[in-house]
Amino acid sequence: MVWRITWRGLLSHALRFVMTALAIVLGISFLVGSFVITDTIRSAFDDLFAQATKGTDEIVRFQAQIKNTDLGDVRPPVPASLVAAIEAVPGVRAAEGLIQVPNVQILDRKGKPAGSFAPQVGYTWVRDTALSPWRLASGRPPRTAGEVVIDRGTAIDKRFHVGDRVNILTPTAKQYVIVGITRFGRVDRPLGTTASLFTTTEAQRIANKVGKFDQIAVAAQPGVSQEQLQSRLRAAFTDPQIEVLTGTQYRKEQQSNIRKQLGFINIALGIFAGVGLLVGAFIIFNTFTIVVAQRTRELALMRAVGASPGQVFRAVLGESTLVGLIASIIGVAGGVALAAGLRALLAALGVSLPGGSVVVEPRTVVLGLVVGLLVTVLAALMPARKAATTPPIAALREVAVEGEVDLARRITSGVVVFAVGTAALLLGLFVVSSGTQEIWLVGLGALGVFGGVITAGPAVVRPFARLFGAPLPRLRKLPGRLARDNTLRNPRRSARTAIALTVGVSLVGFITIFGASAKKSIRHVFGGQLHADYLLTPGSGGFTPGFSPDVTAAVAKLPQVDAVTGLRLWEVRVRQPNGKLGGNDPIAALEPSVIGRVLDAGHLQGNLEHIDRGIAVSQKFAKHLHVRLGDTVTLTFGAEPQDTTLPVVAIYEKTSLAGPMLVSIATFAQHVRLNFDFLDVILAKPGVTPTQMADAVKPILASYPTVKLEDRNKFINDQAKQVDQVVAFIYVLLALSVIIALLGIANTLALSIYERTHEIGLLRAVGMSRRQVRSSVRWEAVLISILGTVIGLVLGLFFGWAITASLRDQGFTQFDIAPVQLVVVVIVGGLAAVGAAVVPAWRAGRMDVLDAIHTE
Amino acid sequence: MSTVTVELAAARVVEATKVYGRGDTEVRALDTVDASFERGRFTAIMGPSGSGKSTLLHCLAGLDHLTSGHVFLGELELSGLSEKQLTKVRRDRLGFVFQSYNLVPTLTAAENITLPADLGGRPIDQAWVDRVIDVVDLRNRLTHRPSELSGGQQQRVAVARALANQPDIVFADEPTGNLDSKSSGDILRFMRKAVDEFNQTIVMVSHDPVAAAYADRVVFLADGRIVDEIQSPTRESVLEHMARLGD
Structure with a gap:
């Protein structure tokens, strides 16, 4: 019975739940999409490494001295003489010294770099086919320092053929003759990278490793296992600096490195998905609270005819479970689609991932479903409890409203929570220096600050709406006044709706201020500490770290x-x-x-x-x-x-x-x-x-076509501009939570209008035009949005100041509140609210007057 | 049916007092009321607005709590019951008909009728339910939602729901308040029939003398006290008593 009521309740209010579900769909899509795309990339790299090391039974190299730098682990190169020593060990069929040079750019016929976003790498040509993934498609291996073999992908793209001359920045500019064109296993090029393969001596010269190798790859004789050979090699070379890995161990190491890097991306994207889901949870909470209030009579009737509080609780919670489940399923599907889209985008940018489709791991699906379901159900917990405590007598009352607010208590507790949060935040930023403690304090502090604002929110609505709504009656006459008064009508609801927006906007404000401060600091630091007339830089493209x-x-x-x-x-x-x-x-x-x-x-x-x-x-x-x-x-x-x-x-x-x-x-x-x-x-x-x-x-x-010549001002501006790119990227990620919050505004308005059907009918009957009704709804949205935006910016300002100030030692010497950008944010917030109000306003205006009046 | 059970009241209140508000705004909705409602009879409670008649009904039905005094349902005292026990009493032993908003809008007529039994997880006495449905003449409206039914039909569904449960007592709060005279007559005749044919106990609040005339007995309330009572009322006798109350 409870499930039937749940199900019917859901169907009869389908639209409002579609809006609610959309919040979860977006958040889960983002979360799942980020996992699917990183899994897809990881799987591509796994394949790549598997392919590259298929015939390698052992790797001999020196131990890493420095780990996890921007250029990976750093280890001394091994002497070339080690190759012959290894070949002498029984059970070794072949040993080949390997060299890998980052930053080897092939130039096309117009003198532009042939590669795009992926690394551009130089290698030694390895003769033993078991120890090399490269297979000649045409031509022959390089024999002299002036000869090169290039990958088939670049050759096709840039129309190079065997016998052509090609300019390569190694990074020193040098002309080579293409003697061969090669494929990587079965593909033309791995993951969009460009590859130049030289003779061993030439590769050693380019890499500044004459007479040395990065590492040595070893193939075992048939019948000798990797483990057997590993122990023989270890016995033969007792230098503690030398390490011997089996091919399998080496492959695992490479794969786990990629996993780690992708893991960071997952965490970073996960944080934005989390913010979006938090906002979504807020909207679900708000929607269910409103819906429960609107259904008070229905719930009370059920209570009067004998439904227990538990049954009512389960019915409401059941609705949220269904919404959460459906939304999560759609969200997971959306995430997979999103990842597929990203994959196509990458392919369009020249980084095509092999394999037919995106990689959807079972854990991604489970994570998406569980998180979506949990967020929805937890958010509906309090409204469901509220519904369960509906007194049966409420069925007999004429109107149902949400309870009034005890403003004084709210302000007091809000201020207390806010103060504790602020204290924790500042303590974490300025006093505590232990990394994990600091992160916890800052994180919990930020939550406390939000908690305080959420608690005190309803108390702020009244003075705020009076202040910002003051010009409305003059601007828009009666509709303006109604908009302002409707905002005040249920301060709790207005506050909850606005605060969903506050979360996203405060982060937007924070990033804006942080970025502006970073730029100002960069200008200040470079301006004050760097003397130069002109500078040379490697130019754009993340994989060209330097020049000759x-x-x-x-x-x-x-x-x-x-x-x-x-x-x-x-x-x-x-x-x-x-x-x-x-x-x-x-x-x-x-x-x-x-x-x-x-x-x-x-x-x-x-x-x-x-x-x-x-x-x-x-x-x-x-x-x-x-x-x-x-x-x-x-x-x-x-x-x-x-x-x-x-x-x-x-x-x-x-x-x-x-x-x-x-x-x-x-x-x-x-x-x-x-x-x-x-x-x-x-x-x-x-x-x-x-x-x-x-x-x-x-x-x-x-x-050197990639090297850029810039005067000092241009250089400093360029450095500052890099901050803009990061900020823009974060804006895009934060857009998720802002869009979800705008959905919330649209949903609340739709629910409020439904509630005011009778009243709107009356207003229309006594002569209010559709346009005026719509205008009133729109302005209410604008007022709520500006409330959320302004509170968000105040918080953002505070976060921005606190974090910038705490990083003073790291070069954040300047603080910039970026007033222009912040005003733009408020205006955009207001305009976006008008967008969010389009559908509710249209529905309010379209209402049939007679029907509306006769609605109870 | 033995005389003992007939004489035992289906419900009664003893020194029932209900006070709303405090100090200057204090309102005594019920002021030490004693009343009892016999089994198998149809009782109407009448009185002007604010006389406390609805409050009396709500307290009798366990929907509201007395400030002081006692409510008995048969031998069970409601005043001391927990919310959980009250819920069970309402579900298993009472039936309700309100003035409006009687039905869960998302459920069909048939589902609304069996709602209390479904909530209790009890098997439905289909033969009985069928009989009730025929009495209220809803056979061809069972799959309709409340919004697809007329006001009179909705109230008939509500009456059917109240009876389907075979409750000890049915409470009706202005059941015909929103209806035209023809629909009102239908509803009242069904209630009368339920008392006569099923030996159902009904307590109804109304301000309409025509409705009250369907009852076996009318109790008059004014200012929270019982001020008058008639047995076997007619429209005229009710009007006459009301006129006297107005003096």
Whole structure:
């Protein structure tokens, strides 16, 4: 019986539940979509690694010195002589040294990079087919330093054939002859990457690893297992630095690395899905509360004829369960469709994932269904309890309304919750320094702040609607006044509806302010600490981290150039006072003779130009290491088995640009086998205008089409613009929760209008026009939206200030409240509300006057 | 039927007092009322607006609580029951007909009629239900939703629901208040028939002398007290008593 009532209740109010369900559908689609796309990518990578290492039985390499840098794990290369030693071990059929060079760009016939978003990689051509996934489609392997084999995908795209000449940035520009075109297993190219395969010596030269290999791949003789061979190799090479992995172990390691990175993406996207679902939960709570209030008489009647509170509770909760289940199923399907769409988009961008379809893991489906169902049911719990406590006598009362609000109590408890939340937030940001504690405090603090606002919300509605609604009666006469009064009519409902929007908007406000502050800080830091006339940058495209030092050398020779320095960045691990290696710390390298003129590092001890003989460290880092001028710092660059000890030649104050450690380019090149500069900073000779100098630099760049020449202002603007890209991306992700909140406004209005049918009929009967009815509904939506938006922005402002201030040490020296953007957000919020009100307003205006009057 | 059971009241109130509000706004809806309603009889409660007649009915039916005094249903005292026990009493032993909004709008007429039994998870005495449906003449309206029925038909469904349960007592609160005279007559005749043929006990609140004339007995309330009573009323005798009350 209870289920029949549930089911009928659902069918008879289908529309309002469609709106509610939509909130869950969107949230679950997002969640499921993010899992499906990352699973699809992961599976593509799994296949890729499986393919690449199919015939590899063992990998021999040095242990990693530094893990999880931007360029992966860093380990010293092994000597080439190790290959012959391995081949001598019984059971080894073949051993091949491998080299992999990031940042090897093939240029097309117009001089543009042939690759797109995916990595552009150089390899050694491996002769043993069991140890290489590459299979020649035409031509032959490279035999000389001037010969190259390229992947078939690039060859087809850019119309290259065997025998053609091709320019490749290795990153130094060099012309090669294409002697072969190759496929990767069965596909033309793996995941949209471009591949150039060189002779072993050429690859070693490019990679700055002459006489060395990254690692050695080994194939076993038939009948020798991976485990057997592993123990033989381990017995043969007892150097503790050498590690031997079976092919299976190696594959697992590669796959788990990808899994980890994709896991971060999942968490990041999961947070946005979570915010969206939180807002959705709020809307469900609101809808069910309103629906329960509207059905008071029906519920009371059931109680009067003998339904127990439990039965009423189950009937309402049953409705939410059904809504949640249906919405979750649609959401899961939507998520899969979303991922399929993304996959198609990636393919259009040149990164085609192999396999016929997206990967839908059982856990994704289960997660989507469980989360969707739980959110819906939990959100409906309180309204269902409220329904269960409906007194039977309520069936006999004429009108049903939601209970009145005890404003004083609400304000008090709201303020208390808000204060506790704020305290926790500030404590986490400014006092506690333990990572996990900090995250918990900040997270719970933010929840407390929201909780306080939610609690006190209804008390705020009245003064707020009076304030912002004040001009309405003059602007829109009677409809305006009705809009304002209707907002005030049920402050709790208005507050709940508005606060759904507050959640999303506060994050929008926070990101806006955070982004604006970041940009201002970047301008401030670069503007204050970087001296330059012009800069060279690797240009756009995330997979081109640097350019050839040959460019820097050529620029240095120009008569118009006074000084130039490349900039290189790396991660190192430093011996701590306790003798152990610390975590990863960034290090920068510059030319000692130029550094003092391009970098303002604040108050100095010693001389920055002496970094040709040692290392400069920041005051803060020196204090952390307990070192003073003249002491030594011991660190590992990762690319060699042994530590490096450098004397401290300077201690500087400002870290925003320089970071904790500075060394010379020469020191860097000696220890790090990285063959490119990240940036060049150029100063013009006195008497030469920067523009004249730029004109002189340009011809050098003819062979380096990706390198960009920018003056200082343009460079600083570009750096700031990168923040805009991140902010824009987050806006897109936050749009989810804002859209869900707007659905909530539309739903609440629709429910309120249904409730006021009789009243609207009366107004129409005494002469109110349809247009006036619609206008009144629209303005009510605008008022609610502005309420939610303004509260959201105030919270966003607070979050933005708190977090920016807490990151002062990380270079967030400036705070910008971005007034223009915030006003834009309010206006957009108001306009979006007009959009949300379209359907409810239309329905209100369309109502038949006589029917409406006769409705009870 | 033995005389003992006939004499035992189906429901009674003892020193029933109900006070709304406090201080200046205090209203005594019921003021130490004693009344009893015999089994197998049709009693009408009458009185002007605010006389407390609806309050008396609601308290008798366990829908509302007395401020002081006692309510008995047979030998069961309602005043001391928990909400859970009251729910069970309403479901299993009482029937209700309200002035309006008697039916769950999402259920069909047939489903509304068997609602209390379904809620209790009890088997339905189909033969009895069929008989009731025939008495109220709803056979060809069973699959309709309330919104597809006329006001009179809706009230007939409500009466059928109240009777389908074979309750100890049926409470009717202005059951014909929203109906035209023809539909009112139908409803009242069905209630009369239920008393005569099924030996049903009915207590009805009404302000309509025509409706009251269908009852076996009329109790008059004014200002929260029972002020008068007639047996075997006619429209004229009721009007006459009402006129006297107005003085």
